[in-house]
Amino acid sequence: MKFLRNTLDKAKHNFEKGGKFEKYYYAFEALETFAFSPNTTTSAKGVQIRDAIDLKRLMMTVIIAMTPCLIFGIFNVGHQHFLAIGQEAGMMDKFWIGVIQVLPIIIVSYGVGLGIEFVFSTLRRHPVNEGYLVTGMLIPLVMPPDIPLWQVAVATAFAVIIGKEAFGGTGMNVMNVALTARAFLYFAYPTQISGEVWTYLPEGVQTVAGYSGATPLAIAAQSVTDGTNVVSQLNSFGTGWADGLYSFTNLFTGIMPGSIGETSTLMCLIGAFILWATGAGSWKIMVSVFAGAWAMGLLLNGLAVNPYMEMPAHYHLVIGGLAFGAVFMATDPVTAAQTETGKWVYGFMIGLFTVLIRVFNPAYPEGIMLAILLMNVFAPLIDYFVVSANKTRRLKRATV
């Protein structure tokens, strides 16, 4: 540590005003503040609220909240791989496969994203923000384990440039950056991110007899055309090679194929607890997303026109990426609604639209991504109505 400090101090004068690399001051500053706490303090005058939390600390809290999902995801990638090829394997082997698959995606995501951040901050002469720390971790977590790395790079570049920098950088983006990356891949290269791509299978590997890569969402969508009961289909899935793969407990704990970090509702709930306990994420949004999805599920249960609609409402909460989206994506403080009432509406609508898209649009098996992106766009409008309702309410009370 001391060595790093000394090198930074030695190099510092080059980057300060008048120095050789004056242009790259903000890039240098970013490295320095990333490694050490900055020595600037809040001025004694005029500051009303003092708090130890800053952007860096907030982002680190979210990262910590995501770690259970990440670690479980890494394990699950290996686990699903060995399940699919029908081999017994130890814990470490599973982790090893997972690390080999997941780590490159994380490195590419951070490398490309931070590279672009540094370029823009140098061009626009503003400090590098820590906002990308979370985004860079979210992007790998919502990718399938065998996504080509160049696609991760292209999607990250697109999301950071078009989704964020075009709007003015961290804190100015209209839509969630990580989901922008995923949506980009979803529309640009659909073959690698939809269908049966959720289990890591290297080329030439023999899968176990009876293997199928269908996800619960795909099975549920399929049941509409087949007219079969969704729950019994899910329960009988994997017979012979992975008994009870899609039983309700498995769906809840997340031992099933899917994007790297989003399969486990349990891990997402642990993350949600951390976010709630530290106040980094709004519990109102999380609760209302689940409530919205459940309410819509119940409503569809009542209508019960096709098997998908008959699927018990609580299944909607554990299949697909709803939990992950609700906890880590919808609560993004930049793109979510800001008013407290608005948060309830915003979250509820996300849940509602997720189930609507899942059930009624066969082209998009998973709806949470599009639902969150849609509500991101509407969040300012929701806030506007909440604020103006508050105004009229207070004006009525006023006696002039």
Added chain:
Amino acid sequence: MSTETAEVKVAKSEALFSKKNKKLLTNPLDIDNPITVQVLGICSALAITSQIKPAIVMSLGLTFVTAFSNLFISMMRNTIPSRIRIIVQLAIVSVWVIMVDQLLKAYVYDMSKLMSVYVGLIITNCIVMGRLEAYAMANKPWPSFLDGLGNGFGYGLILISMAFIRELFGSGTLFKGFAFEWKVFESMGLHYQGNGLLLLPAGACILIGIIIWIQRSINGYREH
């Protein structure tokens, strides 16, 4: 006395391609571009730019229609009662649109089928009506004609450059439909996976945004 004649002389000696008239042709290419600056004609720019060929045909069609509608409206501008000017303009525009449509059907039928309603929709293209209202109704025939040509070129420039990017990165080919179709990446021995987003109208919309971004950061144009 002498000053009077001098003034008349200046007015008379305006060359066919005077500086002012040249500006009519060149301004729409950059600082007064119908798509990126006036933000008109977006609909067709999103719809038919997934390949270069229809983009070229569309730009030619629109240039033709805008130029000649401008010319004729400008010739009639003093006799059109202002209360019914829109319907008169529409009548003139539709004559030219029908001509373009029939020409396409007669000589490049495939293209006409591919572009389907978009040829007919030139009639509602904001660029045509916009130029008639903003320019031809108040200017002489020759400058109006040039203005129509210029705006058609400006539209075509953006359309064709968009089509170039979309076709190249969307499907990995260039000039599809021509005799000299070029499979860019295949001919270089590369495997290229087409970017599906660019082939969607949504991708085209993002692309227009990027073009506007680049253009404005170069020429420094700001919205007033």
